[in-house]
Amino acid sequence: MAERIPFLANWRQNIIYIGFVVIFAVFAVTLADKGFLNPTNLLNIIRQTAMIAVMAVAMTFVLASGEIDLSIGAVAGLTTVTVAMAIAVAGPLAGVLAGIATGIAVGCFNGWLTTRIGIPSFLTTLAMMGIAKGVAMWISDTAAVPILSPGYSWLFGGGSMGPVPVLLFWMLVAGALGHFVLRRTSFGRRVLATGGGETAARYSGIDTGNIKFKVLVISSTAAAIAGMLYAGRLQSGRFQLGEGDELSVIAAAVLGGTSLFGGKGTVIGTIVGALMIGLINNGLILMGLEFSQQLIARGAIIILAVALSQKRA
Amino acid sequence: MAERIPFLANWRQNIIYIGFVVIFAVFAVTLADKGFLNPTNLLNIIRQTAMIAVMAVAMTFVLASGEIDLSIGAVAGLTTVTVAMAIAVAGPLAGVLAGIATGIAVGCFNGWLTTRIGIPSFLTTLAMMGIAKGVAMWISDTAAVPILSPGYSWLFGGGSMGPVPVLLFWMLVAGALGHFVLRRTSFGRRVLATGGGETAARYSGIDTGNIKFKVLVISSTAAAIAGMLYAGRLQSGRFQLGEGDELSVIAAAVLGGTSLFGGKGTVIGTIVGALMIGLINNGLILMGLEFSQQLIARGAIIILAVALSQKRA
Amino acid sequence: MTAVVMKGISKAFGGVKALDNVDFAVLPGEVHALLGGNGAGKSTILKVLNGVHKPDAGTIAVGGVPLTTHTPEASRAAGIAMNFQEMSLIPTLTVAQNIYLTREARTVRGLLDDKACEANAAEIFAMLEVKVDPKAVVGDLGAGQKQLTEIAKAISQSSKVLILDEPSTALAVSDVDRLFTFLRKLKAQGVAVIYVSHRMDEIARIADRATILRDGKHVITAPLADLPIDTMIEHIVGKRSKGLADVHRSDASRGEVLLQATNLSGPHKPDNVNLTLHRGEVLGLAGLLGSGRSALARVIAGIEPATKGEIRIKGQRVAIRKPADAIAAGVALVPEARATQGIIPAHSVASNMVLSVLDRISGKGVVDRAKVQAIADDMIQRLSIKTASRDDAVSTLSGGNQQKVVIGKWLATDPDILVLDEPTAGIDIGSKSEIIRLVRDLAAQGKGIIMISSELSELLTACDRILVMADGKAHQMIDRASLDDPTEPDPGHRLQAAERRLQIEIQKALAQETQHG
Amino acid sequence: PDEALAKLVETVLSKGPNGEDPAPASDIVLTDDELAQIKAMKATAAIVMHIGGNDWSQAQIDGLQAQFAIMGIEVIAVTDAGFKPEKQVSDIETIMAQKPSIIVSIPVDPTATASAYKAAADAGVKIVFMDNVAAGMTAGKDYVSVVSADNYGNGVASAHLMAKALNGAGNIGLVFHAADFFVTRQRYEAFKATIASDYPDIKIVDEQGIGGPDFPGDAEKAAGAMLTSHPEIQGIWAVWDMPAEGVISAARNAGRDDLIITTVDLGENVAISMAQNGFIKGLGAQRPYDAGIVEAKLAGYGLLGKAAPAFVALPALPVSHDNLLEAWTQVYSTEATDNIKNSMAN
Ligand SMILES: Nc1ncnc2c1ncn2[C@@H]1O[C@H](COP(=O)(O)OP(=O)(O)OP(=O)(O)O)[C@@H](O)[C@H]1O
Numbered sequence A, B: 001m002a003e004r005i006p007f008l009a010n011w012r013q014n015i016i017y018i019g020f021v022v023i024f025a026v027f028a029v030t031l032a033d034k035g036f037l038n039p040t041n042l043l044n045i046i047r048q049t050a051m052i053a054v055m056a057v058a059m060t061f062v063l064a065s066g067e068i069d070l071s072i073g074a075v076a077g078l079t080t081v082t083v084a085m086a087i088a089v090a091g092p093l094a095g096v097l098a099g100i101a102t103g104i105a106v107g108c109f110n111g112w113l114t115t116r117i118g119i120p121s122f123l124t125t126l127a128m129m130g131i132a133k134g135v136a137m138w139i140s141d142t143a144a145v146p147i148l149s150p151g152y153s154w155l156f157g158g159g160s161m162g163p164v165p166v167l168l169f170w171m172l173v174a175g176a177l178g179h180f181v182l183r184r185t186s187f188g189r190r191v192l193a194t195g196g197g198e199t200a201a202r203y204s205g206i207d208t209g210n211i212k213f214k215v216l217v218i219s220s221t222a223a224a225i226a227g228m229l230y231a232g233r234l235q236s237g238r239f240q241l242g243e244g245d246e247l248s249v250i251a252a253a254v255l256g257g258t259s260l261f262g263g264k265g266t267v268i269g270t271i272v273g274a275l276m277i278g279l280i281n282n283g284l285i286l287m288g289l290e291f292s293q294q295l296i297a298r299g300a301i302i303i304l305a306v307a308l309s310q311k312r313a
Numbered sequence C: 001m002t003a004v005v006m007k008g009i010s011k012a013f014g015g016v017k018a019l020d021n022v023d024f025a026v027l028p029g030e031v032h033a034l035l036g037g038n039g040a041g042k043s044t045i046l047k048v049l050n051g052v053h054k055p056d057a058g059t060i061a062v063g064g065v066p067l068t069t070h071t072p073e074a075s076r077a078a079g080i081a082m083n084f085q086e087m088s089l090i091p092t093l094t095v096a097q098n099i100y101l102t103r104e105a106r107t108v109r110g111l112l113d114d115k116a117c118e119a120n121a122a123e124i125f126a127m128l129e130v131k132v133d134p135k136a137v138v139g140d141l142g143a144g145q146k147q148l149t150e151i152a153k154a155i156s157q158s159s160k161v162l163i164l165d166e167p168s169t170a171l172a173v174s175d176v177d178r179l180f181t182f183l184r185k186l187k188a189q190g191v192a193v194i195y196v197s198h199r200m201d202e203i204a205r206i207a208d209r210a211t212i213l214r215d216g217k218h219v220i221t222a223p224l225a226d227l228p229i230d231t232m233i234e235h236i237v238g239k240r241s242k243g244l245a246d247v248h249r250s251d252a253s254r255g256e257v258l259l260q261a262t263n264l265s266g267p268h269k270p271d272n273v274n275l276t277l278h279r280g281e282v283l284g285l286a287g288l289l290g291s292g293r294s295a296l297a298r299v300i301a302g303i304e305p306a307t308k309g310e311i312r313i314k315g316q317r318v319a320i321r322k323p324a325d326a327i328a329a330g331v332a333l334v335p336e337a338r339a340t341q342g343i344i345p346a347h348s349v350a351s352n353m354v355l356s357v358l359d360r361i362s363g364k365g366v367v368d369r370a371k372v373q374a375i376a377d378d379m380i381q382r383l384s385i386k387t388a389s390r391d392d393a394v395s396t397l398s399g400g401n402q403q404k405v406v407i408g409k410w411l412a413t414d415p416d417i418l419v420l421d422e423p424t425a426g427i428d429i430g431s432k433s434e435i436i437r438l439v440r441d442l443a444a445q446g447k448g449i450i451m452i453s454s455e456l457s458e459l460l461t462a463c464d465r466i467l468v469m470a471d472g473k474a475h476q477m478i479d480r481a482s483l484d485d486p487t488e489p490d491p492g493h494r495l496q497a498a499e500r501r502l503q504i505e506i507q508k509a510l511a512q513e514t515q516h517g
Numbered sequence D: 001p002d003e004a005l006a007k008l009v010e011t012v013l014s015k016g017p018n019g020e021d022p023a024p025a026s027d028i029v030l031t032d033d034e035l036a037q038i039k040a041m042k043a044t045a046a047i048v049m050h051i052g053g054n055d056w057s058q059a060q061i062d063g064l065q066a067q068f069a070i071m072g073i074e075v076i077a078v079t080d081a082g083f084k085p086e087k088q089v090s091d092i093e094t095i096m097a098q099k100p101s102i103i104v105s106i107p108v109d110p111t112a113t114a115s116a117y118k119a120a121a122d123a124g125v126k127i128v129f130m131d132n133v134a135a136g137m138t139a140g141k142d143y144v145s146v147v148s149a150d151n152y153g154n155g156v157a158s159a160h161l162m163a164k165a166l167n168g169a170g171n172i173g174l175v176f177h178a179a180d181f182f183v184t185r186q187r188y189e190a191f192k193a194t195i196a197s198d199y200p201d202i203k204i205v206d207e208q209g210i211g212g213p214d215f216p217g218d219a220e221k222a223a224g225a226m227l228t229s230h231p232e233i234q235g236i237w238a239v240w241d242m243p244a245e246g247v248i249s250a251a252r253n254a255g256r257d258d259l260i261i262t263t264v265d266l267g268e269n270v271a272i273s274m275a276q277n278g279f280i281k282g283l284g285a286q287r288p289y290d291a292g293i294v295e296a297k298l299a300g301y302g303l304l305g306k307a308a309p310a311f312v313a314l315p316a317l318p319v320s321h322d323n324l325l326e327a328w329t330q331v332y333s334t335e336a337t338d339n340i341k342n343s344m345a346n
């Protein structure tokens, strides 16, 4: 009983989960004959959500610390290209290293500009979005770079163990790790404190600049991993991959209850938010709606789901 | 003397203006032989910036009040379609009314969801972005709707008085009005107070919900006006017009010194920010850079310009 | 061996010289009072000691070891713990998480252990005999509970030097007593305590020595025995005064009923409160933390609209659903939490000052800048606010001066009914008398004033009647005069006696409440 | 140029993905018998587009739906990848949950999307491609056929039309698509190659890529800059009609009423400009509606197991003021809109 009170007391916060279940149930009933409940289809939703989810976990940290990262989509795209080119030249291992290095390098640059030079992260990462995309286009000459390593493709997004796609594991690992770090480590607590009240956090002895730097590096690295997954899944690198993902990623986090103003965030909520977006996309396509109708329905469903989770005046 | 101290004391804030002048000077020298200083070219910059500037003036209010509006690009697109369709059916005046009505209707919906239902404006306007785009695609059947009223096209974006494009007037009017309202009216002060400290503003008797509502309506209406200008300039309505403008618009405001966290904003800075983006775009194209190189250079220039305007630790 | 030696400390913010070559030394096992008027530089020197600010000049040694890096971490490593005047809590975290921020309890695997932190926090609160829920989110707490959390955060660190910068502005006397008991224990263990307060009675009770600053300069350091209270005030204010006892109370002439509340209840508190406020009188609300005084004020001011009961103003029934309604009806509230409810820190003094009177100073929606300047300058002068210019951000003012801005903002509305919730929190002894005098003057001009204060001497000085509250309910309306012993000739002693009597009434009310509850 | 243009209408210049010669659309026919057989199958089809929201996509979809209706095939989904390869892969995966018999699709990126198409083919779905084929797939085995709108030919057409309007000599600029996308790249290459080989007196003095998503806006900026730095430019080629609208706006701003613009794709706005004898002097039109019909028929071939040519192409259609109205009917199978007709009249 005592254990249940928090859930009941916060039921309006938790309704994002209820909202997810309701949408799922509605689709399950109305789209039963279109194969919605088909395991392959459900796994498809996972596949299509995994990259967004991985980036959104990191975004939860960024937003919780009071910053934002708009460059992730472009960084994912750039990473697909660097990975594909490195694999072509020096094999899969080099590809993985190149991918991670891309993420860390961009993250350090973002972090340095934001915390040392003092450019608001919105501008830093917006500028970086253009730079990363430009570099990706330039080095690949805007063409797709094929990846011919089956091992790489299997591990990064393409493979499955029996019916279960490898992407599910990536998503689960990112979610579990993120949740654990945010809730149970002192780093996570410092991230929340930095975003909740930067001055107070500094007074309490937290090096808030350092925290923000790290968070931006984490975000870029997660974007690079998402890029590696894109590359593995599509067996190629191309600058457009991941383009525009930043909005879906931020939306997933905000849907899950993370505040854009910092200090609040939950990784589980974020994952559910990402899955909700994937679920809606999937269901609307199965419904056979036109693209324009899909756009309208998606907006309406998001508003409805969130409206239910808000306190009335 | 006493008058000059504020400028000197805030010189780092004012360096966005200096940055603008420096970039302009660099282009003027290096691109002299490519016609950069050619009056037509300078007026082209104005033409290409006007819509962004109009929306960015309103965005300054939105950000200053602590909210955000991501739907403006899509609303501009939707407006081009409603205007074009109304003109086709009932003439230019009906078109103008339809355009304004579109903006006000969307704004009221955004405002209602944000202030009464309590959905964060990020989500409200993100959802609205999809809905507006979907509606625009749907009613136009994704096709362009031609506008064959020369009068409308002249007034809204296409015309010029002698060499001076009508768009310049639109931009100047929006800027002057915005500056005046934000700095000199009680409404402007209430907007800043709402974003600067919502609780304190509420305790002071400011109906912060009402302020945010109004600000979101203003923003959508400005987006509708920008849409009308797009429609007039391209003599047609098309759902893609304005797509993605929200990022440029927010960037213009942030470049000009408006804070994403509310409570701070200057319309003049915003206009200069918008012009700076237009200036950079124009100069880079004249330079004959490839598209990918333009992206990189644009990012780098923005970072440089802002870095110079920041206090070092 | 000295615990802290600061030599030749200077610190300037832009053109403002907050500290000018100040020496400051504290011994182990003493409670050292740091005194001075608003903006004297107390918080600044303590922030320098704590590593938040870097001194422009001067040296610091803690326990004989020079402190060369100026960061909060370095200071903490040297054994310094500090309670900040501007609440340094993170509103989105819980009480326990705030108390142990960066020092969280760990499980055997090295993970955060919130349960253990909560248990430890509960222990600290139990020791202070106060009720604060360690699991509550700080943003939801009232000012008093926040202050207790802040104190708990400072004392939970076993430190050699404990700095308390105005820890008691929102605390009741009984809470302060228990804090003092604890401080004496620490003192016995050899901890050096630096204590800042504008409440002179507290200083007299706890401090061993005192250092007084004025305008950023060191004035005197002496044992308390050598500093009688009027000398102390003279050093602080720069002129002779007896403090509150100096304020002359003439009898109020009560006029018509301005405000009448019938069976008024709010969302949490108050609970079925009845009261009447007349023109020309000051009505005090007395009670302990959580007694519902602030809640009652919020209901009257429309922040939390009443759930039951009615409010009549000048006999007219009014529906106060939002703050604007209250302002329109002539009610103004000076709120208790200045940082969040009172000011917009990043905005200028002038902008803050006119926030509630925008309509009055604008014609057709355009703000008259001359009027803005006139109001700001008038208030700066009237309340002697120490600021370089009216265009400076409020966040750059000292705590007490920020509070004066809040008061100024509400004076500018020129209300009929003024509700003051801890109006003098953080205001120095000189200005405090001024403000009480101002309150009396306003009443004499025919306004009705409700005043909440945890400092009983202040209530007794300002008020004509005092309503004692406990747990949201109104208990007893006491006539101020009935608390006075007419046979006592010395005004200082008379005030002290009245304070004790009021204290007893408050305790009685609480006892009754716990019996019922 | 006139002869060259006349010849274009007959011949297809594009080659198949493996260099196959194109089969004409008229070769693709279904007998009544076959039609009945297909109807009996109660087959389903999905249309997987690269990007929606233009006349070309809409006409393709209209053609497909019209023909599928005749064949008694239900269209269960139409998706729009918004030019994003990963979205297209997701779309294909999602659609596969409904087990369609047929997918008609244009790949955003032949490399990146290949595995998704292969998975669909392996699941037994009959695939008909538009314009381009996913990498590593074999006609007849992995997919039925590919129907091309002869983008190369349209590029050639727009080059000849440009030359005609310039009387064979002058300076021009190009606004191209700055991405490695098969369709737009073909046009660009064709245009350049034709100018280089056939018209030595026409010089390309400037070219500028655009990236979108605001293609009209980007094109306007690019063209505006071109006209500034190269005032001697007499003509500008735009890679499709949407950028061409931006170029029109730039020409208007620069007061260059004499500017010649040619492009590819017959959208309504450019048609109006052509009708008014405005900036657009000609364009190469694809026949998306017809292509849709052929694709649907080829899907029928797939269902029946009937041998289909690996590569079917519809010839380019050069359009100018003179043949605008007939061309519109050929392209869209409807009469030109009133807007166009009224503009013609004036
Ligand atoms: N961050 C800052 N920027 C500019 N000026 C500042 C800043 N902090 C403090 N000051 C100035 O330094 C002076 C001393 O302030 P301080 O806060 O130390 O006063 P104090 O003695 O603690 O006063 P109070 O009793 O009101 O809390 C004041 O004039 C104040 O305006």
Ligand SMILES: Nc1ncnc2c1ncn2[C@@H]1O[C@H](COP(=O)(O)OP(=O)(O)OP(=O)(O)O)[C@@H](O)[C@H]1O
Binding pocket: C140, C141, C142, C143, C144, C145, C268, C269, C287, C288, C289, C290, C291, C292, C293, C294, C295, C296
């Ligand atoms: N939104 C809320 N939800 C739950 N509890 C609340 C809420 N707002 C206030 N409270 C509780 O009500 C009390 C308000 O405290 P506060 O000190 O502000 O007012 P008070 O009860 O009037 O006490 P005081 O007499 O000391 O002013 C606190 O105990 C707080 O926890």
Ligand SMILES: [Mg+2]
Binding pocket: C042, C043, C044, C085, C165, C398, C399, C400
């Ligand atoms: Mg202080």
Ligand SMILES: [Mg+2]
Binding pocket: C142, C143, C144, C293, C294, C295, C336
């Ligand atoms: Mg209180």
